[in-house]
Amino acid sequence: MVEQQFERILGEHGAAITRLAYSYEAVAGIREELVQEIALAIWRALPHFRGECSERTFVFRIAHNRGLTHVRRRRAPQQSLDDLEEADEPVDTRPHPDEQLAQMNQRKRLASAVQSLPIARRQMIVLMLEGLSHAEIGEVLGITENNVAVRLNRARKALKNAMGVT
Numbered sequence: 001m002v003e004q005q006f007e008r009i010l011g012e013h014g015a016a017i018t019r020l021a022y023s024y025e026a027v028a029g030i031r032e033e034l035v036q037e038i039a040l041a042i043w044r045a046l047p048h049f050r051g052e053c054s055e056r057t058f059v060f061r062i063a064h065n066r067g068l069t070h071v072r073r074r075r076a077p078q079q080s081l082d083d084l085e086e087a088d089e090p091v092d093t094r095p096h097p098d099e100q101l102a103q104m105n106q107r108k109r110l111a112s113a114v115q116s117l118p119i120a121r122r123q124m125i126v127l128m129l130e131g132l133s134h135a136e137i138g139e140v141l142g143i144t145e146n147n148v149a150v151r152l153n154r155a156r157k158a159l160k161n162a163m164g165v166t
Helices: 002-024 028-048 055-074 082-086 097-116 119-129 134-141 145-163
Strands: none
Touching (some): 028 055, 055 134, 097 145, 119 145
């Protein structure tokens, strides 16, 4: 039963876990190791899941904690995002190469701006982009909904500044 639940969770949340891991690690190979660490942590925690929060919040909380542990262990300078092309992205079927290049540059710029943020603000942005509600973000980070709103507002401003948007 746990095995089936684990496989279902990875099926439903695997892409989001990978995106979340990207907010902690830009290097593709190391990021994949982080994703595996997160999956292992979910596997270990799953028998203790009591359903006091949503399964999605449970998964993001584990991923968040593993990500923070990863950052603390590495304590390395921010990595460049030159290997962004290695990230798994859906195939773009549009015929215009110039348009594709512009979109790729925009994604790189956004990813670079997110990576440049302090970890607390970066996490707020990533969880928001994953579609978590203020309540869910609060559960993941262990803060109140009001605190989420304030921190998210600050994180958005910091992201705009990092991207040079006024």
